[in-house]
Amino acid sequence: xxxxxxxxxxxxxxxxxxxxxxxxxxxxxxxxxxxxxxxxxxxxxxxxxxxxxxxxxxxxxxxxxxxxxxxxxxxxxxxxxxxxxxxxxxxxxxxxxxxxxxxxxxxxxxxxxxxxxxxxxxxxxxxxxxxxxxxxxxxxxxxxxxxxxxxxxxxxxxxxxxxxxxxxxxxxxxxxxxxxxxxxxxxxxxxxxxxxxxxxxxxxxxxxxxxxxxxxxxxxxxxxxxxxxxxxxxxxxxxxxxxxxxxxxxxxxxxxxxxxxxxxxxxx
Amino acid sequence: xxxxxxxxxxxxxxxxxxxxxxxxxxxxxxxxxxxxxxxxxxxxxxxxxxxxxxxxxxxxxxxxxxxxxxxxxxxxxxxxxxxxxxxxxxxxxxxxxxxxxxxxxxxxxxxxxxxxxxxxxxxxxxxxxxxxxxxxxxxxxxxxxxxxxxxxxxxxxxxxxxxxxxxxxxxxxxxxxxxxxxxxxxxxxxxxxxxxxxxxxxxxxxxxxxxxxxxxxxxxxxxxxxxxxxxxxxxxxxxxxxxxxxxxxxxxxxxxxxxxxxxxxxxx
Numbered sequence: 001x002x003x004x005x006x007x008x009x010x011x012x013x014x015x016x017x018x019x020x021x022x023x024x025x026x027x028x029x030x031x032x033x034x035x036x037x038x039x040x041x042x043x044x045x046x047x048x049x050x051x052x053x054x055x056x057x058x059x060x061x062x063x064x065x066x067x068x069x070x071x072x073x074x075x076x077x078x079x080x081x082x083x084x085x086x087x088x089x090x091x092x093x094x095x096x097x098x099x100x101x102x103x104x105x106x107x108x109x110x111x112x113x114x115x116x117x118x119x120x121x122x123x124x125x126x127x128x129x130x131x132x133x134x135x136x137x138x139x140x141x142x143x144x145x146x147x148x149x150x151x152x153x154x155x156x157x158x159x160x161x162x163x164x165x166x167x168x169x170x171x172x173x174x175x176x177x178x179x180x181x182x183x184x185x186x187x188x189x190x191x192x193x194x195x196x197x198x199x200x201x202x203x204x205x206x207x208x209x210x211x212x213x214x215x216x217x218x219x220x221x222x223x224x225x226x227x228x229x230x231x232x233x234x235x236x237x238x239x240x241x242x243x244x245x246x247x248x249x250x251x252x253x254x255x256x257x258x259x260x261x262x263x264x265x266x267x268x
Numbered sequence: 269x270x271x272x273x274x275x276x277x278x279x280x281x282x283x284x285x286x287x288x289x290x291x292x293x294x295x296x297x298x299x300x301x302x303x304x305x306x307x308x309x310x311x312x313x314x315x316x317x318x319x320x321x322x323x324x325x326x327x328x329x330x331x332x333x334x335x336x337x338x339x340x341x342x343x344x345x346x347x348x349x350x351x352x353x354x355x356x357x358x359x360x361x362x363x364x365x366x367x368x369x370x371x372x373x374x375x376x377x378x379x380x381x382x383x384x385x386x387x388x389x390x391x392x393x394x395x396x397x398x399x400x401x402x403x404x405x406x407x408x409x410x411x412x413x414x415x416x417x418x419x420x421x422x423x424x425x426x427x428x429x430x431x432x433x434x435x436x437x438x439x440x441x442x443x444x445x446x447x448x449x450x451x452x453x454x455x456x457x458x459x460x461x462x463x464x465x466x467x468x469x470x471x472x473x474x475x476x477x478x479x480x481x482x483x484x485x486x487x488x489x490x491x492x493x494x495x496x497x498x499x500x501x502x503x504x505x506x507x508x509x510x511x512x513x514x515x516x517x518x519x520x521x522x523x524x525x526x527x528x529x530x531x532x533x534x535x536x
Contacts, residue, residue, distance in 0.1 A: 045317070048317050049313065049316050049317040049320065049338075049383070050337065052317065052320050052321075052324075052335075053320075053335045053336075053337060056320075056332055056334070056335055057334075057344070057345065064324055066324070066325075067320075067321045067324055068321075069318065069321060069426060069427065070317075076325065076424065077325065077424075115317070156344065156345075158337060159337065182535065185534055185535045186534065186535065188456060188534050192534065193534075266453055266454065266456050266460065266461075266534050266535075267450065267453045267454065267534075267535070
């Protein structure tokens with residue numbers, strides 16, 4: 001029996017091996033520390049171009065790490081061994097916008113017209129902030145999901161894909177604010193620089209303690225809340241489009257890639 | 269009669285107005301100084317998803333600035349007034365990989381299934397390097413096209429899109445090398461950091477004096493040649509795919525956007 005602390009030190013390839021045998025079904029926060037984790041959205045080819053244009057027009061919440069060709073479940077860039085049909089701990093399957101299954105593999109749902117989108121996740125800069133000595137309240141000992149909110153900022157719509165931007169928020173020590181903004185700016189594929197700083201009401205968040213997902217936010221006097229585009233956005237937008245088929249990762253059970261976080265810094 | 273020096277100071281919107289009336293048909297190097305110029309490739313929708321995945325997999329030569337929905341010739345991000353069918357000084361039309369026309373507008377070629385790709389151009393960081401005091405031999409007084417070469421680096425292929433990476437090269441003073449690398453790295457959508465530094469033979473360039481396009485390169489003793497992914501790549505790859513229809517800008521007659529170069533810095 002491997003404990004979670006050991007998963008932290010393991011290589012993603014080995015953890016994916018366990019996942020493939022259904023020996024790891026848990027959330028991936030803090031697992032394979034230092035490697036990029038990605039959000040997954042799988043949709044039919046007929047909607048894929050518009051969805052890709054949607055992501056390109058809304059790069060802060062929807063940074064594209066990799067897109068597969070129709071019918072291809074294997075990756076070229078994020079991993080040379082992963083199979084997206086079996087290598088995530090758990091999935092959600094939606095038909096017409098309704099969740100119809102939460103399986104541990106999606107072999108039975110796979111089709112030759114499916115296109116997989118792997119999208120950046122702020123866990124990467126949480127890791128880089130943490131090792132740079134930045135205090136992150138939602139990461140006590142291990143990483144967890146930050147505070148997540150639906151805002152009143154409308155994404156740039158494309159075809160059936162439209163809806164509000166979802167953001168992740170973190171209370172940041174004022175003394176560390178410049179450093180935090182510099183670090184996340186160096187990772188444009190991991191949501192990049194903040195979309196809002198300081199006044200949550202201006203983006204439609206009336207009470208930061210009322211999160212839509214994740215940790216409740218508590219802001220101390222020496223802190224300012226900072227908000228970033230969140231990878232929940234593309235999934236939420238794809239869901240609202242009520243496609244005949246949409247498959248996503250189960251919340252907090254991300255795809256573990258073989259790429260290291262630091263590889264994604266524009267300036268190291 | 270407006271001379272070229274005046275075009276340098278004009279707003280892109282005003283120059284596009286002249287272009288639309290066929291009153292400006294020249295190259296755009298040094299025109300609307302400080303504003304982003306973009307490469308254009310227009311292809312049928314049936315190939316657009318694979319071409320967009322190709323660009324995503326080869327971001328150094330093919331950085332995507334904007335993609336239009338099928339049949340839409342107007343932009344949302346790079347300009348709120350431009351029409352891609354009339355607002356470039358000159359175009360090239362290819363059928364089955366053969367150039368069939370070099371028109372000043374493409375109204376007669378436009379179809380409801382065409383998708384336009386606007387791709388980043390290194391003229392942006394040439395401008396930023398220049399105003400930062402970096403010596404650029406190919407920009408004496410005004411900007412011109414740098415030295416351009418076909419390399420032996422194969423792009424990551426997708427569907428019918430494959431071929432060698434085309435690069436632009438510049439001899440850089442050794443004393444300014446760190447600064448140059450830092451500046452271009454801050455512009456990932458304008459080809460970003462170099463793909464090669466120092467030994468052109470390693471990327472298949474036997475003689476830097478033999479360019480495929482642009483200025484001949486002369487390297488002084490206090491200089492090192494630096495090479496970046498070049499926006500000629502996606503056009504060359506689309507051309508090799510011998511699509512039934514491909515429309516590009518005429519070389520050096522770029523799309524003039526309303527966005528300023530500095531807006532594209534990941535860290536300002």
